Amino acid sequence: MIMEKLKVLHVDIGGCEGCNVSIIRAYPKLMDLIELDISYLRKEEYKLDEYDVAIITGGACMNEPRILEELKEIREKAHTVVAFGSCATFSGILRFCRGGQEPRPDHRNFQPINSVIKVDYSIPGCPPTPQMLQSFFKFYINGDERRLRLFKVSADIKKLSGFDLIDDIVLTGLCIGCGACELSCPTNAIKLIDKRPNLVQEKCIRCGTCYIRCPRASQILSMGGAK
Amino acid sequence: MMSVTDNLLGNVFGIYLVRATDEEILKRKVASGGAVTALLVYALEKGLIDGVVTAKRTEGLEGQAVVARTREELLETAGNKWSIVPFASRMKAKIEEEDLKNVAVVCLPCQAQFFGQMRDFPLLESDFGERVKYIVSLFCIGTFAFEAFLNYLRMKHGIMAQDIKDIVLKGDFLEIYHGDSVLSLPIKEVYSYLQAGCLVCTDYTGTWSDISAGFVESERGWTVLITRNLKAEELVKSAEKDGYIELRDGSHVMGEVLKAAREKLARAQKNMMYLL
Numbered sequence: 337m338i339m340e341k342l343k344v345l346h347v348d349i350g351g352c353e354g355c356n357v358s359i360i361r362a363y364p365k366l367m368d369l370i371e372l373d374i375s376y377l378r379k380e381e382y383k384l385d386e387y388d389v390a391i392i393t394g395g396a397c398m399n400e401p402r403i404l405e406e407l408k409e410i411r412e413k414a415h416t417v418v419a420f421g422s423c424a425t426f427s428g429i430l431r432f433c434r435g436g437q438e439p440r441p442d443h444r445n446f447q448p449i450n451s452v453i454k455v456d457y458s459i460p461g462c463p464p465t466p467q468m469l470q471s472f473f474k475f476y477i478n479g480d481e482r483r484l485r486l487f488k489v490s491a492d493i494k495k496l497s498g499f500d501l502i503d504d505i506v507l508t509g510l511c512i513g514c515g516a517c518e519l520s521c522p523t524n525a526i527k528l529i530d531k532r533p534n535l536v537q538e539k540c541i542r543c544g545t546c547y548i549r550c551p552r553a554s555q556i557l558s559m560g561g562a563k
Numbered sequence: 564m565m566s567v568t569d570n571l572l573g574n575v576f577g578i579y580l581v582r583a584t585d586e587e588i589l590k591r592k593v594a595s596g597g598a599v600t601a602l603l604v605y606a607l608e609k610g611l612i613d614g615v616v617t618a619k620r621t622e623g624l625e626g627q628a629v630v631a632r633t634r635e636e637l638l639e640t641a642g643n644k645w646s647i648v649p650f651a652s653r654m655k656a657k658i659e660e661e662d663l664k665n666v667a668v669v670c671l672p673c674q675a676q677f678f679g680q681m682r683d684f685p686l687l688e689s690d691f692g693e694r695v696k697y698i699v700s701l702f703c704i705g706t707f708a709f710e711a712f713l714n715y716l717r718m719k720h721g722i723m724a725q726d727i728k729d730i731v732l733k734g735d736f737l738e739i740y741h742g743d744s745v746l747s748l749p750i751k752e753v754y755s756y757l758q759a760g761c762l763v764c765t766d767y768t769g770t771w772s773d774i775s776a777g778f779v780e781s782e783r784g785w786t787v788l789i790t791r792n793l794k795a796e797e798l799v800k801s802a803e804k805d806g807y808i809e810l811r812d813g814s815h816v817m818g819e820v821l822k823a824a825r826e827k828l829a830r831a832q833k834n835m836m837y838l839l
Contacts, residue, residue, distance in 0.1 A: 461686040512760040515652030516677040551673035
C-alpha cells in the first residue's frame with residue numbers, strides 16, 4: 337500500500353537554530369513518510385495552502401505583531417500544530433529576555449506559542465534529537481495516542497522547568513529518588529544530593545526536559561492532573 | 564495472542580505462568596518462580612544481551628545498581644529489593660564504563676517508565692535508549708521510605724536493619740525474615756512507611772516495560788509474566804523451547820493482576836486528593 341505522504345510545514349519564529357538543525361537531521365529518515373516544506377528549501381512563501389502538520393520552532397516575541405499574525409495564519413493552514421523544542425513549548429531560555437540585550441535588544445518578552453494559538457502537541461528539549469521527531473511521526477502516523485499522550489497534555493502547559501520539578505515533585509514529598517531528572521538535564525543543573533534532586537538555579541534554562549522525564553511528574557501529567 | 568489493551572495494565576500481548584527449570588535458581592530466595600532470572604540467564608547465554616543492570620541489596624534495605632554479565636552474577640542479585648536506588652543516573656555510568664551495547668534492565672514500574680520514555684522519545688543526544696534491549700518491570704506496590712520503616716521496625720518490634728534477611732509479601736501480610744524468626748505485618752499498617760511518591764503511583768505492573776513480572780496468590784511458586792510486544796514474546800517462547808523455563812497459559816490469573824492494579828489505582832486516587 338502506498339500511503340500519501342504527510343504534508344509538513346516547518347516555520348521557525350526565532351531561536352538558536354538548534355531545533356532547525358535537528359529537523360534537518362531527522363529528514364533523511366522521514367522522506368518516505370513526509371513531504372517537508374522547510375524554510376531552508378523554499379523562497380519566502382509557503383509552498384502549499386494546507387498542511388497536515390505544522391512544526392513550529394522558536395518562541396513568540398510578544399512585541400512582534402508580524403510573528404503573532406504568522407502563527408495565526410499557520411494555525412489556519414495546518415490540521416495539527418506541533419511545538420518543537422523548549423522555546424516553542426515552554427519558552428525555555430527565551431524567558432530570560434528582558435530587552436536591551438544583544439544581539440537583539442528589541443526583544444523583551446517571549447511566550448510559548450500556545451499563548452498565541454492552540455497547539456496540539458508540545459515536544460520540549462533543547463534541542464530535541466532528530467530521533468525524537470522520527471519517533472513522533474512514527475506514533476502520529478500509527479495513531480498511537482497512548483504513546484503521544486504526554487506531548488498532547490504538554491500542549492496546554494505554558495511553563496515547565498527545574499523549578500516546577502522542585503516545587504511539584506520534590507517539595508511535595510513525591511520524589512522517589514530515581515535520578516531520572518539528573519540524567520535528563522542538558523545543562524547539569526540538577527544533582528542528586530541525599531537521594532533528592534538539587535537545582536542549581538542559575539544553570540536551569542527552563543527547557544522542561546527533567547519534568548517530562550520524571551516518572552512521577554509525567555505519570556501525573558498523563559493522567560490528566562492539572563499543572 | 565491476546566492483544567488486550569487496557570489502560571490499567573497497558574498493552575498485553577500475552578500472559579503466562581512461568582517457572583525456571585534450573586534448580587539452583589529455584590533454590591535461591593527468588594520472589595516466585597524465578598522466571599525473570601531464568602529468562603535473563605537465557606538471554607545472556609544466547610548472546611541476545613551483553614549485560615543485565617539491576618539492583619542488589621547491600622545492607623538493611625539499601626541497594627545499589629550492579630551489572631551482571633554471567634549466570635552466577637545474576638543469581639547474586641535475585642530476590643526482592645523493597646527500596647530504590649538512584650538507578651537511572653548510575654545506569655548510564657555503568658553502561659558506559661562497561662561498554663555494554665545490549666542490556667536488559669530489571670526495574671520497578673517508575674524506572675521502566677523512565678527507560679521506556681527515553682527509548683521511545685529520545686529527547687537528548689546523551690540518551691542511551693538504543694542500548695536498552697529489554698525492560699523488565701516487576702509488579703510493585705511501592706518502595707519504603709526506609710529510614711522511617713527501619714525506625715518503626717526497631718522501635719516497635721526491636722528488629723535491627725542488619726538482621727533483616729528478606730521481606731516477602733504474602734496475601735495481605737508482609738513477612739519480615741530477621742535472625743531466626745519471622746514477623747508478619749498487615750500490609751495496611753506499613754503503607755504509612757512507603758514513599759509518598761509511591762502512594763500516588765498508579766502503575767502496578769510497569770506499563771512501559773517489554774515484560775512485566777510478578778506473582779499472584781493463587782499460583783504461588785510461579786511467576787506471572789506479561790509480554791507487551793513481539794520482541795518480548797519471542798524471548799519467552801524461545802527460552803521455553805530451549806528448556807530454560809516451564810510455561811503455561813496465564814489467562815485465568817488476569818483477574819487477580821487486574822484486582823491488584825485497581826487497588827493501587829484506587830489508593831493513588833485517594834492519596835492524590837490530599838497530597839496534590
